Structures are given as structure tokens and as C-alpha cells.
Amino acid sequence: MKQDQLKTYREMRDFNRTTEPSGGAPKRERGKNPRFVIHKHSSKNQHYDLRLEVDGVLKSWAVPKGPSLNPRDKRLAMPTEDHPLEYAEFEGVIPPGEYGAGAVIVWDFGTYANITRKVGKILSMDEAQKDGHISFQLQGEKLRGGFALTRTSTGKDERWILVKKNDQEVDLDTDILRVEPYSALTGRTVEELTREARGGGRRRPQE
Numbered sequence: 001m002k003q004d005q006l007k008t009y010r011e012m013r014d015f016n017r018t019t020e021p022s023g024g025a026p027k028r029e030r031g032k033n034p035r036f037v038i039h040k041h042s043s044k045n046q047h048y049d050l051r052l053e054v055d056g057v058l059k060s061w062a063v064p065k066g067p068s069l070n071p072r073d074k075r076l077a078m079p080t081e082d083h084p085l086e087y088a089e090f091e092g093v094i095p096p097g098e099y100g101a102g103a104v105i106v107w108d109f110g111t112y113a114n115i116t117r118k119v120g121k122i123l124s125m126d127e128a129q130k131d132g133h134i135s136f137q138l139q140g141e142k143l144r145g146g147f148a149l150t151r152t153s154t155g156k157d158e159r160w161i162l163v164k165k166n167d168q169e170v171d172l173d174t175d176i177l178r179v180e181p182y183s184a185l186t187g188r189t190v191e192e193l194t195r196e197a198r199g200g201g202r203r204r205p206q207e
Helices: 007-011 085-089 125-131 189-198
Strands: 035-042 049-054 057-063 075-084 092-094 100-112 133-140 144-153 159-164
Touching: 007 144, 035 133, 035 189, 049 075, 049 085, 049 100, 049 125, 057 085, 075 085, 085 100, 085 133, 092 125, 092 189, 100 189, 125 133
Parallel strands: none
Antiparallel strands: 035 049, 035 100, 049 057, 057 075, 075 159, 092 100, 100 133, 133 144, 144 159
16 A cells, blocks of 8 residues: 555544544455445435445545446446545444544445456556446445446546446346445444434334
């Protein structure tokens, strides 16, 4: 990991106030597939954050409408600052006044495989990101199969589109975000996490 990859991330946060990890030496087991995580973030505007482990950090995109299992759905994805690997397991409530204030849960997590090809050759994740198209296979608790990120604009307002690839994991009928609102790590919702932070305890609606 380059020394300055987390500089922007750290400058945006006060670690005396937020419980977010500041980022230490990356801990990776050789031979293991890289990790991915999708956070559900109930900040000013609720959204999902897709994070892919690349070269010792989590490359991140904010996806306002979240992922879909329908290849016809094109989801806006806006790149954000690199996050430390430890963020893959972060859940908590970022305090008011801090960047991204609000509840964060690990909506999904697992491993992924880079399947980006160009002229018959597999590109590295770094090459794929620079080229503006990333194809990857997810092996998560909720999401599986192929997905693709494609850059549609560059510059200050850089934008990408996230789509589901047409494979055996396609589901045209299920709204995965609605039927699976819980953390894949702890089983909590962002609403429950917010109540816990306020001292209200954990409640589930009567079935």
C-alpha cells in the first residue's frame, strides 16, 4: 500500500470522535481472494457503498439506489476516497458533525474475482479502473455472480454505472434491498443501530 493512499480518508475524519478505523498495516492472507463489502449508510441521503479490496485498500463507490439483481437496472456509482481494509468490518453510528454522520451496517460481504478482459487479456484491477471498465464476480452472503462498473464521465464529477451481468444469478422479480434490509454481519438494520446508539435498545416489528 502506498503511503498516501489513505491521506484523504484520514484528513476527512476526527478519530477522537468517530469509531471508524484509522487504518493500520493491512492484514492479508496470501492466496486468499480479495474482499468486497457493501455498506448501507443512513446519512443525510441514505445510500449504499460498494468497496473492493485493491492493493491494500478498499476502492469505494457510493451507489445511491443500491445494487440490483436485474441487468436492466443501471445504478449510478460515484467514486469516493479509498478506505482502510479494516473498514470491511465496520458497523457503527458516525456522530453528528462528522463526515458521513449516521448509521452504517455491513449489508453484504464476501470475496470477489477480477474478470476484466481487454483484447483477450485479463487486466489488473488498477488497469481496469484507469481504463474505465471493471468486471468482477462476487461471492457474498447476498450478492453472487457477475457485476460491472463502467465509467461514464471523468473529472471533478466522475461517475460510473453499476450493473448486474446476465448470468445464473439474475433475478428479475426480487427487490434484494427490500427483502434483505439486515446486516450480513450482525443481523441489525440501520434503524436498530440508530436506536441502540440512542439507548433505545433493539426492537423488531411484530410478525
